Amino acid sequence: MFLTISPDAGGAPLYRVAKRALLQxxxxxxxxxxxxxxxxxxxxxxxxxxxxxxxxLVRRQGRGTFVATxxxxxxxxxxxxxxxxxGRREPPVVEVLGFERTRLDExxxxxxxLRSGEAAIEINNRLSLQGxxxxxxxxxxxxxxxxxxxxxxxxxxxxxxYHLYQTEFAITVVRAEERLRACAADxxxxxxxxxxxxxxxxxxxxxALTFNDKPVxxxxxxxxxxxxxxxxxxxxx
Amino acid sequence: MFLTISPDAGGAPLYRVAKRALLQxxxxxxxxxxxxxxxxxxxxxxxxxxxxxxxxLVRRQGRGTFVATxxxxxxxxxxxxxxxxxGRREPPVVEVLGFERTRLDExxxxxxxLRSGEAAIEINNRLSLQGxxxxxxxxxxxxxxxxxxxxxxxxxxxxxxYHLYQTEFAITVVRAEERLRACAADxxxxxxxxxxxxxxxxxxxxxALTFNDKPVxxxxxxxxxxxxxxxxxxxxx
DNA sequence: CCCAATTTGTTCGTATGTATA
DNA sequence: TTATACATACGAACAAATTGG
Numbered sequence: 001m002f003l004t005i006s007p008d009a010g011g012a013p014l015y016r017v018a019k020r021a022l023l024q025x026x027x028x029x030x031x032x033x034x035x036x037x038x039x040x041x042x043x044x045x046x047x048x049x050x051x052x053x054x055x056x057l058v059r060r061q062g063r064g065t066f067v068a069t070x071x072x073x074x075x076x077x078x079x080x081x082x083x084x085x086x087g088r089r090e091p092p093v094v095e096v097l098g099f100e101r102t103r104l105d106e107x108x109x110x111x112x113x114l115r116s117g118e119a120a121i122e123i124n125n126r127l128s129l130q131g132x133x134x135x136x137x138x139x140x141x142x143x144x145x146x147x148x149x150x151x152x153x154x155x156x157x158x159x160x161x162y163h164l165y166q167t168e169f170a171i172t173v174v175r176a177e178e179r180l181r182a183c184a185a186d187x188x189x190x191x192x193x194x195x196x197x198x199x200x201x202x203x204x205x206x207x208a209l210t211f212n213d214k215p216v217x218x219x220x221x222x223x224x225x226x227x228x229x230x231x232x233x234x235x236x237x
Numbered sequence: 238m239f240l241t242i243s244p245d246a247g248g249a250p251l252y253r254v255a256k257r258a259l260l261q262x263x264x265x266x267x268x269x270x271x272x273x274x275x276x277x278x279x280x281x282x283x284x285x286x287x288x289x290x291x292x293x294l295v296r297r298q299g300r301g302t303f304v305a306t307x308x309x310x311x312x313x314x315x316x317x318x319x320x321x322x323x324g325r326r327e328p329p330v331v332e333v334l335g336f337e338r339t340r341l342d343e344x345x346x347x348x349x350x351l352r353s354g355e356a357a358i359e360i361n362n363r364l365s366l367q368g369x370x371x372x373x374x375x376x377x378x379x380x381x382x383x384x385x386x387x388x389x390x391x392x393x394x395x396x397x398x399y400h401l402y403q404t405e406f407a408i409t410v411v412r413a414e415e416r417l418r419a420c421a422a423d424x425x426x427x428x429x430x431x432x433x434x435x436x437x438x439x440x441x442x443x444x445a446l447t448f449n450d451k452p453v454x455x456x457x458x459x460x461x462x463x464x465x466x467x468x469x470x471x472x473x474x
Numbered sequence: 475c476c477c478a479a480t481t482t483g484t485t486c487g488t489a490t491g492t493a494t495a
Numbered sequence: 496t497t498a499t500a501c502a503t504a505c506g507a508a509c510a511a512a513t514t515g516g
Contacts, residue, residue, distance in 0.1 A: 062512030
C-alpha cells in the first residue's frame with residue numbers, strides 16, 4: 001500500500017497528518033507498515049510513536065510494526081479490570097447465556113449515537129473466576145456493524161470477543177468509556193451471580209470505541225464485588 | 238543544577254538513564270530543565286517526552302518545561318473520577334469533617350507498605366457537588382512523611398490536598414491505584430451522605446504513589462452513586 | 475550453523491518556525 | 496526587539512533482534 005502525505009492539511013503538524021493517514025490505512029485493512037511515505041523517517045516515527053503509546057500499534061524489534069491484536073493478554077491488561085481482592089489476576093471463563101436479535105433502548109442508542117429502536121444484537125455472558133460466577137455481561141451491538149454474526153460463530157470463537165470483532169468484522173476496539181455505580185442486585189442478576197436479591201453489586205456501563213471515537217459496542221457489566229475489585233491504575237506509565 | 242549522565246548504567250538505554258536522573262532531580266527539588274546534560278538534545282527530549290506523557294512534567298512553548306503542579310485542573314482531569322450521570326463535570330466543594338492523630342490499621346499499613354500501628358494522620362472530608370453531599374473521604378497519611386501538618390494548615394490550604402502535599406511537604410503524587418467495590422452504606426456513611434443505611438454505595442480504595450512507586454496516602458472514598466458515576470476513560474490518548 | 479537482509483531501537487546531529495517573557 | 500525555549504521536520508549512523516536461505 002502506498003500513500004503520499006500532503007505537507008499540510010488544515011494547520012495540523014505533518015506527523016499528525018501522517019498519523020491520521022496511518023489510522024485510515026489501518027481502518028481500511030491490516031497492512032505492514034514498511035512503506036515509507038513522502039516524509040522523513042523521523043517524522044514517521046513520531047506518528048507511529050503516538051499510535052504505539054495508544055496501544056493501537058505494536059512494534060517488535062527485528063520483525064516490524066503491526067496493528068495490535070486483541071489477544072487474551074491485551075484484553076486482560078487493557079480492557080478487563082476485575083481482579084481478586086488479594087491482587088491476583090486471571091483470565092475469566094466466559095459462558096454464553098443468550099444471543100438474540102433485539103432493538104436498541106434509549107440508553108444504548110444514546111451511547112452508540114444511534115436512534116432508539118434500531119436493530120441490534122443482544123448477547124448475555126456469564127464470566128467466572130476460580131470456577132465461581134462473578135460477572136454478568138449484557139452486550140448490545142448494532143446489527144449494521146456486525147452483519148453475519150451468529151450464535152454459532154460467537155460460541156466457537158477461539159479467543160476474546162474483541163478478537164472476534166477484529167478478525168471477522170474488521171472492527172478494532174481502541175478505547176472505551178466506563179461509568180461505574182453501585183446498585184442493588186435485581187432478581188435476574190441475583191440468579192445469575194448467585195447472590196441475594198438486593199445485595200450490593202457493581203454496575204459498569206462500557207461504551208467501546210473504534211477509530212475516530214466511533215462507538216461499536218455498549219455493555220452493562222454487573223459484578224459481584226464481594227471477593228473481587230474493579231481496578232483502575234491511574235496514570236500508569 | 239548540573240548533572241552528568243554516564244553513557245550506560247545496567248544495560249538501560251541512555252534516554253531512560255536520563256529519565257531516572259531527571260526524576261531524581263525533580264524529587265530533590267523543583268528545577269527548571271534548561272541545563273543540557275552530557276547527552277544529545279534529541280535523547281534528552283525522548284526522556285522528557287516520556288515524563289510529559291506520564292503527566293509528571295508539562296511543557297509550555299516559549300516558557301519552559303516544569304514539574305506539573307497539582308492545580309484544580311489537573312486534579313479534575315487526572316485524579317477525580319466522579320461525574321454527574323448526565324456527563325457534566327464540576328470541581329467538588331470539600332469540607333473537613335475531622336483531623337486526628339491515629340495509628341495505621343492492617344489494611345492501610347499493607348497499602349502504604351508500613352507496619353500496622355505506625356503513627357498516622359486521619360482526615361475525614363465530605364465532598365459536595367451541586368450543593369449536595371456525594372462523597373465521603375477517609376484519608377490516612379504516614380505521620381513521618383507529613384511532619385508539621387496541622388488541621389489549621391489543612392483547612393486553610395488554598396488549593397487541592399495534593400497541591401498541599403506538593404508545596405508544603407515536597408511530595409508529588411504521580412500515580413494511584415484505585416480498587417472499587419459496591420457495598421451497603423454503614424450508619425456513619427449513611428449519615429454523612431444522607432442516604433438510607435444499607436443503601437448501595439461505591440467504595441473506592443486509593444493508594445496514591447509518588448516517584449519510584451512509593452505510597453504516600455491511602456484513602457477510602459464512599460460515593461453515593463444515585464446521581465453520579467465513577468468514570469474511567471480506558472486508553473485515552 | 476552461519477550469513478545476509480530487513481526492521482526496529484537508540485543515539486547523534488542540523489535547521490527552521492512559533493510562542494513567551 | 497531580542498533572547499529563550501519548545502515544536503516540528505529532516506537526516507545519518509550503528510546496535511539489536513528476527514527471518515530466511
